């Protein structure tokens with residue numbers, strides 16, 4: 306790379322960094338770039354394309370960057386896409402990266418619900434101004450609901466039940482409050498809504514910094530001990546990586 310090109314690339318990276326930092330606090334950049342983002346995202350039809358885009362240098366991708374290891378989320382997304390879920394529930398929207406992946410893995414007429422608590426632990430939620438961008442993540446025939454509230458509250462559970470109208474969840478992704486009691490409560494409250502044969506996945510099952518993984522590794526260890534072989538799967542790039550890793554339960 307020439308010195309000029311290297312300088313331009315460094316400048317671009319600095320600009321993207323500044324824009325995304327501002328956006329994580331205000332959502333303003335997401336709102337201003339909405340027409341451009343909507344146009345770019347509309348052209349992405351498959352899970353594979355979605356993941357390549359999310360892990361690229363595009364500024365739109367940075368606005369919705371997932372907090373994931375590419376190989377791990379790719380393996381989970383492929384597994385989920387094979388089942389073409391019609392009802393998807395995610396706890397932990399954050400920057401919207403995993404939400405975008407679920408829209409492309411789900412059926413074209415799926416109902417997708419993503420729950421996040423403004424200012425919540427382990428990511429901080431997202432500013433209200435980002436919601437229009439997240440709504441644009443859905444495919445035209447899909448219904449996407451953003452619930453801004455505490456996943457542990459009965460009110461949030463009730464709002465979800467009203468949306469589902471008796472339908473069961475095909476795929477549940479638990480990536481919200483990572484404290485031991487937090488992930489346990491999410492599992493206890495939401496797993497009964499998952500259909501027999503449905504999929505439940507947890508993020509951050511690999512031991513790592515407590516501020517990152519909380520009590521998820523302990524919760525996962527205890528849960529898998531109670532499950533028969535073949536009823537769970539671990540998607541982990543490296544058990545020494547410190548955090549990340551995905552645990553999957555086949556209900």
Ligand SMILES: C[S@@+](CC[C@H](N)C(=O)[O-])C[C@H]1O[C@@H](n2cnc3c(N)ncnc32)[C@H](O)[C@@H]1O
Nearest residue numbers: 371372397399421422425428429430456481482
């Ligand atoms: C690790 S982030 C989610 C990352 C996202 N799934 C991804 O991979 O891009 C965790 C999110 O959970 C949210 N959260 C924490 N506690 C919560 C709670 N009790 N109810 C709902 N959301 C919660 C945080 O606000 C944060 O945005």
